Amino acid sequence: VRARAAVSVGHELPELARVVTREDVKAYADAGGDENPLHQDDAFARSAGFPGIIAHGMFTMGHMAAAVVAWAGEPDAVLAISAQFRAPVFMGETIVAGGRVRSVEDRPAIAVVETWVKLERNGRTEWPVKKGEARVRLA
Amino acid sequence: VPSAIVKKLYAATHKAVEDPQTNEAMTKVGAEPLTSTAAEFAALPQIVADRHLDLDFSRVVHGSQTYAFRRALLEGEELAIRARIESIRIRAGNGFVTIAMDLEDPDGVVVCTARSQMIERAAVA
Numbered sequence: 001v002r003a004r005a006a007v008s009v010g011h012e013l014p015e016l017a018r019v020v021t022r023e024d025v026k027a028y029a030d031a032g033g034d035e036n037p038l039h040q041d042d043a044f045a046r047s048a049g050f051p052g053i054i055a056h057g058m059f060t061m062g063h064m065a066a067a068v069v070a071w072a073g074e075p076d077a078v079l080a081i082s083a084q085f086r087a088p089v090f091m092g093e094t095i096v097a098g099g100r101v102r103s104v105e106d107r108p109a110i111a112v113v114e115t116w117v118k119l120e121r122n123g124r125t126e127w128p129v130k131k132g133e134a135r136v137r138l139a
Numbered sequence: 140v141p142s143a144i145v146k147k148l149y150a151a152t153h154k155a156v157e158d159p160q161t162n163e164a165m166t167k168v169g170a171e172p173l174t175s176t177a178a179e180f181a182a183l184p185q186i187v188a189d190r191h192l193d194l195d196f197s198r199v200v201h202g203s204q205t206y207a208f209r210r211a212l213l214e215g216e217e218l219a220i221r222a223r224i225e226s227i228r229i230r231a232g233n234g235f236v237t238i239a240m241d242l243e244d245p246d247g248v249v250v251c252t253a254r255s256q257m258i259e260r261a262a263v264a
Contacts, residue, residue: 036196048197057201076211084203 001073004109004138013099013113016067020055022091028059050088057085060095060128064117067097071113072136079110083117083132093119095128102133109138179220179240179253186222186238194236194259202235202256209250218242218250225254232261 029035034056037044045053061083069075089095099115115132118125186192212218225237235258242251 038200044197058204061204076208078208080205080207082203082205085201 001077001137001139002071002111004104004106007101007104007111007138009101009103011101013067013071013115016063016070016097017094018063019094020059020089020091022053025053025055025059025091028056028062032056032058034058050090052090054088054090055128057083057128060085060089060117061132063095064097064115064129064132065134068099068113068115068134068136071099072134077137078134079137080135081115081133083115083129085128086130087119087126087128089119089128090121093121095119097129099132099134104138111136111138179255183238183255186224192224192227192236194234194257195262198260198262200258200260202258203254204256205254207252209248212242212251216244218244234259 025039029039036056038048038050039045039053039056042052045051061081064083065078065081068078068081072078095117096119097115097117099113101111102114103112104110105112113134113136115129115134116127117129117132118127120126219242221241221243223239225239226235227237228235235256238255238257240253240255241249242253244250
């Protein structure tokens with residue numbers, strides 16, 4: 001767990017990047033139990049207005065959580081985590097999770113971290129997760 | 140919180156965490172926040188299939204998600220899910236449903252509350 005004295009407002013979390021593959025998304029569907037065809041069947045995804053299948057919002061949130069856990073030091077130091085899903089993630093894209101300490105509470109010592117997941121598409125930055133937040137217990 | 144699913148989720152979502160110390164810490168605790176997902180999905184079909192809600196799941200997308208933990212979930216422990224619909228509103232043909240789920244241990248203590256906002260997109264004319 002991260003020491004309270006070592007955390008200040010504005011501190012940035014290390015970015016965590018990952019290429020999203022069809023195999024990973026299928027593995028996530030099987031593990032999580034969300035077998036919605038939007039995440040497995042290209043024809044279905046096209047009928048819903050997308051160019052192909054999209055990753056689960058929860059897959060992207062899981063990646064964001066991994067970045068927060070890596071920074072927090074212990075998984076159970078993450079007391080709460082939330083995300084707003086704003087943009088779809090297509091196969092082969094690279095998602096990058098990041099965060100910044102917004103405030104620090106004392107007694108108990110908790111860092112409130114704003115978090116996000118972004119990606120580059122056609123020269124533009126898209127935000128699959130915008131306005132994410134995590135509460136992280138400090139030592 | 141089945142062990143097999145915990146392992147699958149590690150494989151599916153934590154391959155990117157290459158730091159051996161972090162991996163060791165996760166394994167030691169045997170739990171990580173999003174393993175509650177599988178349990179929630181066991182309950183979700185009952186909710187979305189509720190005829191009173193009248194949702195078209197083929198038009199449903201996930202709008203937002205929050206988790207608040209009282210403690211970490213432990214691999215192998217049995218949790219009961221108590222789900223409730225917190226709010227429903229319709230705006231410009233899109234339906235917004237917020238579903239809250241309390242994960243309770245065998246003593247009835249809530250160990251985690253998950254909230255999902257599902258959006259039923261307006262039907263394409």
